[in-house]
Structure formats: C-alpha cells, structure tokens
Amino acid sequence: xxxxxxxxxxxxxxxxxxxxxxxxxxxxxxxxxxIAAEMAGYISILSDxxxxxxxxxxxxxxxxxxxxxxxxxxxxxxxxxxxxxxxxWFMSASLVSLLLGMVLVNLMQPGANFGLPLPDIxxxxxxxxxxxxxxxxxxHMVPKSFAEAMAHNEILQIVVFSMFFGVALSALGEKGxxxxxxxxxxxxxxxxxxxxxxxxxxxxxxxxxAATVAVNGLDILLKFAVFMGDFYVALIILWVVLIAAGFxxxxxxxxxxxxxxxxxxxxxxxxxxxxxxxxKILDALDRFGVKRKISSFVMPMGYSFNLDxxxxxxxxxxxxxxxxxxxxxSLGTQLTMLxxxxxxxxxxxxVPRASLVVIAATLNQFGIPEAGLLLILGVDSFLDMGRSAxxxxxxxxxxxxxxxxxxxxLPEAEAEANAVRLDRELQASLANPAHS
Numbered sequence: 001x002x003x004x005x006x007x008x009x010x011x012x013x014x015x016x017x018x019x020x021x022x023x024x025x026x027x028x029x030x031x032x033x034x035i036a037a038e039m040a041g042y043i044s045i046l047s048d049x050x051x052x053x054x055x056x057x058x059x060x061x062x063x064x065x066x067x068x069x070x071x072x073x074x075x076x077x078x079x080x081x082x083x084x085x086x087x088x089w090f091m092s093a094s095l096v097s098l099l100l101g102m103v104l105v106n107l108m109q110p111g112a113n114f115g116l117p118l119p120d121i122x123x124x125x126x127x128x129x130x131x132x133x134x135x136x137x138x139x140h141m142v143p144k145s146f147a148e149a150m151a152h153n154e155i156l157q158i159v160v161f162s163m164f165f166g167v168a169l170s171a172l173g174e175k176g177x178x179x180x181x182x183x184x185x186x187x188x189x190x191x192x193x194x195x196x197x198x199x200x201x202x203x204x205x206x207x208x209x210a211a212t213v214a215v216n217g218l219d220i221l222l223k224f225a226v227f228m229g230d231f232y233v234a235l236i237i238l239w240v241v242l243i244a245a246g247f248x249x250x251x252x253x254x255x256x257x258x259x260x261x262x263x264x265x266x267x268x269x270x271x272x273x274x275x276x277x278x279x280k281i282l283d284a285l286d287r288f289g290v291k292r293k294i295s296s297f298v299m300p301m302g303y304s305f306n307l308d309x310x311x312x313x314x315x316x317x318x319x320x321x322x323x324x325x326x327x328x329x330s331l332g333t334q335l336t337m338l339x340x341x342x343x344x345x346x347x348x349x350x351v352p353r354a355s356l357v358v359i360a361a362t363l364n365q366f367g368i369p370e371a372g373l374l375l376i377l378g379v380d381s382f383l384d385m386g387r388s389a390x391x392x393x394x395x396x397x398x399x400x401x402x403x404x405x406x407x408x409x410l411p412e413a414e415a416e417a418n419a420v421r422l423d424r425e426l427q428a429s430l431a432n433p434a435h436s
Contacts, residue, residue, distance in 0.1 A: 023213025050204030069293035070166025101315030111323025289415030309390025321372030
C-alpha cells in the first residue's frame with residue numbers, strides 16, 4: 001500500500017505556522033529591535049533567494065510562452081481581440097475593486113475614533129511620488145531595449161516586445177517554424193526549472209513569515225485589529241464578487257478553478273508576492289483547460305493592469321487615513337479620488353510597495369497628511385499578503401473568462417484528461433529526473 005503524500009498546500013500551511021512560531025520566539029526572546037531585525041534579515045535570506053529565483057525565471061518564461069501563444073493565435077486580429085477583451089475585464093475589475101474599497105471603508109469607518117496616537121502632520125513617509133503620471137506610464141510601456149526590459153523584469157515591456165516578436169514570427173510562416181520550435185523548447189525548459197524552484201516554496205514561506213513576525217511581533221496585529229479586520233473582510237467580499245463574476249461566465253466550473261489555485265494563492269499570500277505564484281497559476285490554468293496561448297498572454301498583462309487587491313487597498317487605506325485625521329471628504333471628492341487612482345495605479349507592478357507610493361501621491365493631491373502613511377507602515381507587510389493573494393485570484397479568473405469568450409477553454413472532460421497527462425509527466429520527471 002502506497003503512503004499518501006501531503007499535498008503542497010498542506011506543506012505551505014505547516015510552513016506558515018512554523019514561521020509564525022519561530023518569528024514569535026525571536027520577538028519575545030530578543031526585545032532589542034535592532035537584534036531582532038538583524039536576525040530576521042538572516043532568516044529572510046531563504047525567502048529572498050526563492051523570490052530572486054522566481055524573478056530570474058519570469059522574464060524568459062513570459063517571453064517564451066507569450067511568443068509561442070501569439071504565434072499559434074495566427075493573425076494580428078485575434079491578438080487585438082484577446083487584448084481588448086482582457087482590457088475590458090481588467091478595467092471593470094479595477095473599477096469594482098476601487099468602488100468596493102470606497103463603499104466599505106465608509107460603512108465600516110475603521111479610522112473613526114482611532115485609539116492610537118497619530119503621527120505629526122509634518123512628518124514624511126519618504127516615498128517618491130513623482131513617478132506616477134499617465135505620460136510617464138505610457139512612455140514606460142515601450143521598451144528602449146529588450147535586454148534592459150529582461151534585466152529589470154519589466155513585465156509590461158516584455159509583453160510589448162513579445163507581441164511584436166510573436167506577430168512577426170507568425171507572419172514568416174514556414175521560415176519561422178525552426179525558431180518557433182526553439183522558443184517552444186525554451187518555454188518547456190523554463191517550466192522544468194520552475195518545477196525545481198517550487199520545491200523551495202515551503203522553506204521560503206516559513207522564512208518570510210518568521211522574518212515578518214520577528215520584527216513586528218503579533219502585538220501589532222492587536223493594535224490594528226479593527227483596521228486589519230475590516231480590510232480582510234473587504235478582501236473576502238471582493239473574492240466573493242470576483243468568483244460571482246467568474247460564475248456568470250464559467251458556471252459552477254469556477255469552483256474547480258478556485259480549488260486548482262489554492263497552492264499559488266497560499267504562496268502569494270505567505271511571500272506577499274504575486275510574481276512568486278505566476279508559474280504555478282500557469283500550471284493551474286493548464287489543468288483547468290485554458291489554452292496556453294490565452295493564459296500566457298492574459299496573465300502577464302494582468303500583472304500590470306489587473307491588481308484587484310492593490311486597487312481595493314488604495315481607496316481603503318487613503319480614506320482610512322482621512323478618517324483617522326478627522327478629514328471629511330464629500331462624495332464628489334471621493335469619486336474624483338477613485339478616478340485619479342484608476343489612472344495612477346496602472347503599471348504599479350514591479351515597483352516595491354507600489355500601493356504605498358500610489359497612496360502617498362493621492363494623499364498629497366487631496367490635502368490629506370502624508371504622515372498618515374506612517375500609521376499603516378508597521379502592518380503593511382501583513383496587508384500585502386492579502387493584496388498579493390487577491391491579485392492571484394483576480395488574474396486566474398480573468399484568464400479563464402477570456403479563454404471562454406475566445407472559445408479556447410477545453411471542455412471539462414478534455415481538461416480532466418489533460419490534467420491526468422500533466423500529472424503523469426510530473427510523476428515521470430520526479431521518478432527519473434536525469435532523463436526528464
């Protein structure tokens with residue numbers, strides 16, 4: 001009788017609990033913040049290595065899978081159609097997320113009667129806010145150099161270059177077949193390396209949680225219990241809305257998708273990085289029946305345009321700070337703020353703690369003290385976990401829906417057979433790694 005192995009999700013949950021315990025022990029036994037931070041720095045080396053390995057893969061993986069996908073789409077008209085369908089979904093989801101954040105923060109009022117001392121209005125959070133203008137973003141979309149885009153992991157720029165490359169390769173017809181075959185093989189190599197890197201996920205999750213708790217402790221969660229509790233309630237409502245939207249187009253099958261993305265969801269939650277889940281989401285979408293030519297196109301775009309978790313946080317945190325300082329904002333002002341955030345928040349992927357930069361820029365524009373950011377900085381890493389996991393859910397559903405619209409979603413029976421084939425290939429490669 002074969003022993004039942006623990007599923008990857010179980011290992012990640014165990015690693016999270018273990019990380020919290022280790023971090024809490026450090027926080028209790030080393031009250032000197034400096035020493036605790038130093039120890040956390042050494043522990044986080046493990047999660048840093050994992051995230052660096054993921055970042056190492058993202059550029060070549062996006063390029064190879066996207067070029068092959070676009071070349072298989074055939075013509076520029078099909079690419080344009082998928083692009084506009086994806087953008088229609090992204091813009092709608094962003095608007096719903098921002099609006100939901102605005103409505104819920106007004107209903108819950110987490111900043112009213114805030115029990116903690118407020119930072120001095122003159123204090124600065126030292127975040128550069130000038131870089132978020134629409135003009136800069138549009139210019140930033142187009143790469144000056146493909147090598148530079150790859151070196152800096154600029155996903156949107158890689159997408160733009162890959163679209164040109166894929167269309168040109170498709171137009172070459174027979175002449176381009178050898179190169180297309182080579183790029184297809186490159187995508188398989190990158191996915192194989194991804195499989196090796198993902199074995200480190202539980203260790204990285206444990207290190208990320210331990211480092212976060214070692215520095216901040218669990219006490220900070222009690223101090224900000226109302227704000228954090230309300231934000232996570234808002235996220236859960238957003239998940240329900242996203243799943244309901246998925247249900248409209250995919251029917252009950254959407255629940256199968258949610259089951260398939262549990263592992264990438266947990267990875268992005270624990271590491272507070274949507275990128276960390278990217279390869280696993282591609283695999284989950286393959287098993288769900290989304291053709292690779294759609295998922296490899298929609299997913300990278302989603303990482304720049306469809307950050308639902310970050311969207312809801314932008315309105316929620318901005319209005320929370322206004323409430324904490326007792327600043328009344330009219331409905332008109334709040335709606336104007338929502339439209340400003342809709343523009344400034346696009347393309348924030350890849351910028352460290354980008355949501356905070358966008359919030360800082362918005363606070364300045366609407367006369368709310370930037371010092372309010374210092375209120376949420378301590379718990380931002382805990383909130384970032386929820387934002388990143390939500391981004392993973394939003395992009396997975398978006399890819400599946402666009403595939404359905406395009407007629408590129410396999411029927412359930414075919415998707416099941418494809419999942420079985422993928423499992424067999426995985427088992428074979430694990431059993432005989434030298435020849436896989």
